[in-house]
Amino acid sequence: MASAASTSTSATTSASATARASGPTPTPLTLKPGTAWSDAWQRCLTTAPEAFQDDDRVLNLWNGAWRPDGHALPATSPVDGSPIAGPPRLDAATAHQAVRASLDEHRAWRHIPLPERRARVAATLDALTEHRELLALLLVWEIGKPWRLAQADVDRAIDGVRWYVDGIAPMLEGRAPLDGPVSNIASWNYPMSVLVHAMLVQALAGNAVIAKTPTDGGLACLTLASALAAREGIPITLLSGSGSELSDPLVRAPEIGCVSFVGGRDTGARIATAMADLGKRHILEQEGLNTWGIWNYTDWPALTAVVPKLFDYGKQRCTAYPRFVVQRDLFAEFLAAYLPAVRSLRIGHPLAVKRPGDPLPTLDFGPLINAAKAKELADQVAEAIDRGAVPLHRGTLADGRFLPGQDTAAYLPPVTLLNPPPSSPLHHAEPFGPVDTIVLVDTEAELLAAMNASNGALVATLSTDDAATYARLAPQIRAFKTGHGVPRSRGDRDELFGGFGASWRGAFVGGALLVKAVTQGPPTERPPGNFPDHHLMP
Known part of the structure; x- marks a missing residue:
C-alpha cells in the first residue's frame, strides 16, 4: 500500500500532467470598452x-x-x-x-x-x-x-x-x-x-x-x-x-x-x-430561393474558398444562397470541398474581445435578428430531420465566441441538410438564416427543376467546367442574375437588378x-x- 505522502505526490503529479495536457485556462472574453449600448446611446x-x-x-x-x-414598444438586442x-x-x-x-x-x-x-x-x-x-x-x-x-x-x-x-x-x-x-x-x-x-x-x-x-x-x-x-x-x-x-x-x-x-x-x-x-x-x-448548381465540375478549391463568404451575416440577405443542387456523381467531391469550409465558420458576440486593447473580432456572423427567428429555424430543421432529411453538418455554439453567462437565444450555428422533404418549408422557401439544404439530381432536367423550385429568384449560380453547358443552361434558370461559378449580388451601378x-x-x-x-x-x-x-x- 502506498503511503499518504506518495499518494499525495502521485495526485499532484497527475493534476499537473492534466493541466499541461489541457493547456492554460482560456481568458474569458469581455465587452470592448466604449462599445456598450449605453455608450452608443x-x-x-x-x-x-x-x-x-x-x-x-x-x-x-x-x-x-x-x-x-x-x-x-420595448425592444431587446439580438446580440x-x-x-x-x-x-x-x-x-x-x-x-x-x-x-x-x-x-x-x-x-x-x-x-x-x-x-x-x-x-x-x-x-x-x-x-x-x-x-x-x-x-x-x-x-x-x-x-x-x-x-x-x-x-x-x-x-x-x-x-x-x-x-x-x-x-x-x-x-x-x-x-x-x-x-x-x-x-x-x-x-x-x-x-x-x-x-x-x-x-x-x-x-x-x-x-x-x-x-x-x-x-x-x-x-x-x-x-x-x-x-x-x-x-x-x-x-x-x-x-x-x-x-x-x-x-x-x-x-x-x-x-x-x-x-x-x-x-x-x-x-x-x-x-x-x-x-x-x-x-x-x-x-x-x-x-426567392436562390440556388447554386453543381454540374460536371472539378474546381473544388474555388468552391471551398467561396462557401464561407456565402454565410456573411448568417445568410440574412436577399442574395444569399441557401440551396445547393448537386449532380449525384459529384456528391462525394462536393462534400469534401464544402464541409471543411462550413466547419471553419466563426460565430459569436460581435463586440467580445480577450483584452480591452484588442481589435473587434472578424466573424462570419453573429446572432439572427431575434430569438424567435432562431427558434423558428431550429424547429424547421428538427421537423425536416424527423421527416427524413439527413443532417450533414450541425454546428455548435460551444465553438463560438461569447461573454461569460451571455444570453445566446438569438444565435443559431450553421446547419446543412440533405434532401429536405417536400412538406418542409426548407424545401421550397428561403430560410433567411444559416441553414443550407442540398438536393441531388441525375439529369440536366432535374437540375433545372430543382434550381427553379421557388417560382423565381433574384440570383443563382451554376458551377460547371464547360462554358457551352453554362451558356445552354443558364437562360433556363429563373433568376434575374446568374453567375458562372461565382456568386451574384444586388449591385447598384453598372447593371440592372430585379x-x-x-x-x-x-x-x-x-x-x-x-x-x-x-x-x-x-x-x-x-x-x-x-x-x-x-x-x-x-
Missing part, C-alpha cells in the same frame, strides 16, 4: 439631441419636426438580449397626417435646383462619414451585424450615393420628379446600404421621401442617419408603426407617388395588387434605372420591370 444623444430623448425614447420625424408621438430603444409606433390617423405633410414638402423640394440638391445630399454624406463608426455600432446592437459587415453597410451607402451625386445630371435629362413622395418600406437587414441609399438617391432626383422603420431592428441607426439628412434640408419623413396601421397611409394614400418595398412575398403580393389597382409606380423586392416570378414586382433598378424608376419621362414611358401587361406606368 449617449453618443446618439450628443450627436442628434433633436431625435433622441434621455428616457431611451426615439422620436418620429414628420412635417419637418421630430415628434414624441406614438406608443414606444445578448439586453434592452435597447424600441419603436415609437404611430396610429394610422397620425401617419396619414404625416403623408399629407410630406406631399407639401415634395411640392417645394421638386423645384429646388439640382445643384442645390446635390450640395445638400453631399453635405449629408459628409456627416454620415463623420459618424460612420457610431452608425456601424448601432447596427451591431440593433440587428446583430459583425463589426466588419456593419462598417461595410455604412460605407456602401455613402460610396453608392456619392456615385449618384457625381453623375446625376445626365440621368435627369428630360426627366422630372414624381407627383408625390416616395414611400419606402424595407426589411431590417440593410438599413444603410439599401434603405438610406435609396432614400438619398430618391431625394437627389427631386422627391420627398417617407420611410417606415423596420419592425425588427435598425430604429436608432435610421433615426441618426435621418437626423443628419434633415439638418441639411433633405425632406425626409421617418415613421414607426405596425404594418396593419401604416399599410394604408404608406401604400394606398393618394399623396404617394411611388412605393419601394423590400420584404416577404405575402406582404409584397398585397402591395403589388394595390399598386396595380392604383396605377402607381412601385419597386417591390421579395424573397427578379423573376414572385421574387420581384414593378420597376427594375440599378445605375441610371434607379433614378428612372422614381422620375417621370415621356407620357408613354414604361420603365423596365415586371408590370401587369395591361398597364403602362406613368
